[in-house]
Amino acid sequence: MTLGVTAGLIAGAIPGFTIAMAVVLTLPFTFGMTATEGLSTMIGVLVGGLSGGLMAGMLTGIPGTPSSVATTFDGFPMARKGQPGLALGIGVWSSFFGGITGAVVLVTLAPQLARVGLEFGPWDYFALVMFALTITSSLSGKALLKGIIAGTLGLLVAAIGEDEVNGVARFTFGNDAIRQGFAFLPVLVGLFAFSQLLSDVQDRAKASKPLMPKGAKAVRVEHRRAIVEVLRLWVVVLRSSLIGVFTGILPGAGSSVSNILAYDQAKKASKNPDEFGTGIPDGIVAPESSNNATEGGALIMMMALGIPGDIITAVMLGALLIHDVVPSPSFISEEPVLAYSIFIAFFFAHFIMVAMQALCLRIFVLITRVPMYILASVILIYCAIGVFALHNVGFDLWTLFLFGILGYVMRNLGFPLAPMILGVVLGDIAELNLNRAWSISNDLSLFFTRPWSAFFLTLAAFSTVFPLYQRDRGSKNWTQFYFPIFVFAIAIPVMFMGGTVRPVIGSCLIVLGAYLMWRRFQQRTPRRVSAE
Amino acid sequence: MNGRRLRLSEAEESSVSRFHLDTLVAIFLLLFCGIFLTASFSIRETSYASLGAEVWPRLILIFLTLLSFGYLVQSVRHHGRPEGAVPERRGLRQWFLRHLNAFWCFLWFGLFLLSLPHLGMLAGGVVFVYATLTSLGRRDWYGHLVHAAIAVMSVGTMWAIFTYGLKVFLPAGTVFFF
Numbered sequence: 279m280t281l282g283v284t285a286g287l288i289a290g291a292i293p294g295f296t297i298a299m300a301v302v303l304t305l306p307f308t309f310g311m312t313a314t315e316g317l318s319t320m321i322g323v324l325v326g327g328l329s330g331g332l333m334a335g336m337l338t339g340i341p342g343t344p345s346s347v348a349t350t351f352d353g354f355p356m357a358r359k360g361q362p363g364l365a366l367g368i369g370v371w372s373s374f375f376g377g378i379t380g381a382v383v384l385v386t387l388a389p390q391l392a393r394v395g396l397e398f399g400p401w402d403y404f405a406l407v408m409f410a411l412t413i414t415s416s417l418s419g420k421a422l423l424k425g426i427i428a429g430t431l432g433l434l435v436a437a438i439g440e441d442e443v444n445g446v447a448r449f450t451f452g453n454d455a456i457r458q459g460f461a462f463l464p465v466l467v468g469l470f471a472f473s474q475l476l477s478d479v480q481d482r483a484k485a486s487k488p489l490m491p492k493g494a495k496a497v498r499v500e501h502r503r504a505i506v507e508v509l510r511l512w513v514v515v516l517r518s519s520l521i522g523v524f525t526g527i528l529p530g531a532g533s534s535v536s537n538i539l540a541y542d543q544a545k546k547a548s549k550n551p552d553e554f555g556t557g558i559p560d561g562i563v564a565p566e567s568s569n570n571a572t573e574g575g576a577l578i579m580m581m582a583l584g585i586p587g588d589i590i591t592a593v594m595l596g597a598l599l600i601h602d603v604v605p606s607p608s609f610i611s612e613e614p615v616l617a618y619s620i621f622i623a624f625f626f627a628h629f630i631m632v633a634m635q636a637l638c639l640r641i642f643v644l645i646t647r648v649p650m651y652i653l654a655s656v657i658l659i660y661c662a663i664g665v666f667a668l669h670n671v672g673f674d675l676w677t678l679f680l681f682g683i684l685g686y687v688m689r690n691l692g693f694p695l696a697p698m699i700l701g702v703v704l705g706d707i708a709e710l711n712l713n714r715a716w717s718i719s720n721d722l723s724l725f726f727t728r729p730w731s732a733f734f735l736t737l738a739a740f741s742t743v744f745p746l747y748q749r750d751r752g753s754k755n756w757t758q759f760y761f762p763i764f765v766f767a768i769a770i771p772v773m774f775m776g777g778t779v780r781p782v783i784g785s786c787l788i789v790l791g792a793y794l795m796w797r798r799f800q801q802r803t804p805r806r807v808s809a810e
Numbered sequence: 811m812n813g814r815r816l817r818l819s820e821a822e823e824s825s826v827s828r829f830h831l832d833t834l835v836a837i838f839l840l841l842f843c844g845i846f847l848t849a850s851f852s853i854r855e856t857s858y859a860s861l862g863a864e865v866w867p868r869l870i871l872i873f874l875t876l877l878s879f880g881y882l883v884q885s886v887r888h889h890g891r892p893e894g895a896v897p898e899r900r901g902l903r904q905w906f907l908r909h910l911n912a913f914w915c916f917l918w919f920g921l922f923l924l925s926l927p928h929l930g931m932l933a934g935g936v937v938f939v940y941a942t943l944t945s946l947g948r949r950d951w952y953g954h955l956v957h958a959a960i961a962v963m964s965v966g967t968m969w970a971i972f973t974y975g976l977k978v979f980l981p982a983g984t985v986f987f988f
Contacts, residue, residue, distance in 0.1 A: 310976045430874045437867040446863035476912040651946040656964045659935045667978040709866045716861040
C-alpha cells in the first residue's frame with residue numbers, strides 16, 4: 279500500500295496523468311496478489327493520486343489532475359507569496375482530514391445503503407444501471423447526445439461475445455477469438471490510458487520539452503502551522519468533505535466536479551469572498567478536503583450497490599471481477615474481510631500519504647525534467663506487458679490496440695469516454711438483471727410501478743434533461759419549474775416504498791415541491807403585472 | 811458583400827469543419843448500426859431461454875440507431891454555414907501533421923504486435939520503445955544513444971519484474987528465445 283500511495287502521489291502530480299490512469303496501470307501488478315492486497319494497493323494509488331495533484335498545482339500553477347484544479351486558484355498565489363511550504367502543508371492536511379471524514383462516512387453509510395440495496399429486485403437494478411449511465415453522460419461534458427452514444431457503445435461492446443445467460447455467441451463475425459468477448463482490462467487501458475498518452479504527445483513541440491519548463495523546487499512542508507490553520511477552518515473542512523462525499527455517491531460525478539463545487543460553496547459562505555483567489559487558506563482547504571472525501575462516497579456506491587460512483591471505482595469494480603468477487607448489496611455481508619479491508623485501507627492510506635508527501639515531492643521535481651514523449655513511450659510498452667499478463671493471450675494486445683485507436687478517435691471527435699467505460703463495466707449487469715426480470719414476469723409495467731425502479735427511472739429522465747436545464751437556466755421559463763417538478767416526481771415513488779419513514783419523506787417532498795411551485799408562480803406574477 | 815466572398819473566422823471555420831465531421835461520424839454510426847443489426851439476425855435462437863441472446867444487443871442497437879439519427883439531424887441543424895461564406899481549406903497535410911505523433915505510435919505498436927511471435931516481448935519491446943522515442947523526439951546521435959539506453963533499461967526492468975517478480979510468462983520470440 280505504501281508503494282501504491284507513493285506511485286499515486288507521483289502520478290497525481292504529473293500534469294496529463296489522471297488518477298484513473300494511475301489506477302488502471304496499477305491493475306496488472308495486482309494479478310499476483312490476493313483480492314485484499316490488490317484492492318489495498320489500488321486504494322493507495324487512488325488516495326496518493328488525489329493528494330499528489332496539489333503538488334504540481336501549487337508549485338507550478340498547472341494542476342496535476344482535474345480534481346485539484348480549484349486548489350491552484352489559491353494554492354499557487356500563496357506559494358508565489360513566499361509561503362509554498364505552508365500552502366503544501368494546508369493542502370496535505372486538508373486532504374487528510376477530508377479523506378478521514380470520507381472514510382468515517384463510508385464505514386457508517388455503506389452497510390446501511392447495502393441493507394437498502396437488499397430490497398432491490400432485478401427491475402430496480404436495471405433501472406439503477408440506466409440512471410448511472412444517463413447521469414454520467416449528462417455530467418461528462420457539454421455534448422449530452424455524444425455522451426449517451428458513448429454509453430450505449432459501451433453497452434454494445436459488453437454484449438459482444440458469448441452471452442452470460444445462454445452461452446450463445448454474438449457478433450463474432452466468424453472470429454473464434456472474439457467468442458470470449460473483449461476482456462475488461464485491455465478495453466479499459468486502450469480506451470483510457472493508451473488514448474490519453476497519444477493525446478499527451480499530440481503536440482510535437484510540447485511533447486519533446488520537459489514536463490514543466492519553469493521547473494519546480496522541492497520545499498519543506500510546514501506541518502505544524504498547516505495543522506493549526508486547517509483545524510481553525512474545521513467548518514470549511516466538514517462542509518467541503520460532506521459536499522465531496524455526496525458528490526461521490528452520485529454516479530458519474532467524481533472529484534473533478536466536487537473540488538470546484540466545494541470551492542464555490544466556501545467562497546459563497548465566506549465573509550470575505552473577494553479574498554478568494556489571492557492565496558488564502560480557505561481556498562485550499564475547501565477543494566482539497568472535498569476531493570479526498572469524494573472517493574469515500576464513490577466507494578460507498580460501489581460496495582453497497584455494486585455501481586461505480588466514478589471512473590476510478592469502475593476500474594476497482596473491474597479489479598474485483600478479475601478476482602472473482604462480484605460487488606452487490608450482499609457484498610459486505612458475504613465478503614466481510616474484503617469489505618472491511620477496503621474500509622481500513624482507505625483510512626490508513628491517508629496516514630501513509632502524509633508520511634510520503636515529502637519524499638514524493640523530491641521525486642516529482644526530478645520527473646518534471648523528463649519530456650512527455652519519453653514517459654509516454656515507456657508507459658505504452660508497460661500497458662502492453664500489463665495487458666498481456668492478464669490472460670497470457672495475444673488477442674488482448676490486439677484488443678488494447680483497437681480500443682486505443684477508438685479512444686483516440688473518440689477523444690478527438692469530442693465523445694466523452696467515461697460513459698463508454700461505465701457502459702462496458704455495467705453492460706453485463708444490466709443484461710443479467712433484464713434477463714432475471716423477464717424470467718420472473720414478462721410484465722414490462724413493473725419497471726414503472728415498482729417504487730425503486732420508478733425512482734431510478736425518474737432520476738434517469740431528469741438527469742437526461744439536466745444539461746438542457748443548465749443551458750437554458752435564467753433565459754427560458756420552463757427551467758423555473760424543473761426543480762419543483764423533479765421534487766414532485768421523485769416524491770411519488772418514495773411515498774410507495776413502504777414502512778413509516780419513507781412515506782413521511784415522500785410527503786415532505788410533496789410539500790416542498792408545492793412550496794417551490796408556489797414560489798415560482800409568485801416570482802412570475804409581479805413580472806407579468808409590471809409588463810401589463 | 812461588394813461582390814467579395816466572405817472568409818470565415820477561425821471559430822466559424824472550426825464550426826464548419828465540425829459540421830462536416832459530425833455529419834460524417836453520424837453517417838458512419840448509422841452504417842455501423844445497420845451492419846450490427848443485420849448481424850444480430852445471425853445470433854442463434856435458443857428454445858430454453860426466456861429472453862433470447864439477441865434481444866439485449868438488438869435493443870441497444872435500436873436505441874443507438876435512434877441516437878445516431880438524432881446526432882445526424884443535430885449536426886445538420888446546428889452547424890449551418892454562414893451565407894455566402896467559403897470555408898478556409900484545411901489541408902490533408904495539416905491534419906496529418908497534427909496527428910503525426912499518434913500515427914507513429916500506432917504504426918510502431920502495430921508492427922510490435924505483428925513481430926511479437928518472432929521477436930518476443932523483451933526484444934520487441936526494446937525495438938518498439940526505441941523506434942517510438944526516435945520518431946517522437948530528437949534524432950541526432952545523442953538522441954539515438956539516450957533512446958537506446960532508455961529502451962533497454964525500461965523494458966528490461968519491466969520484463970524482469972514481470973518474469974521473475976510477478977512470475978508472469980511473457981512471450982518469447984522465435985529469433986531470440988527470450
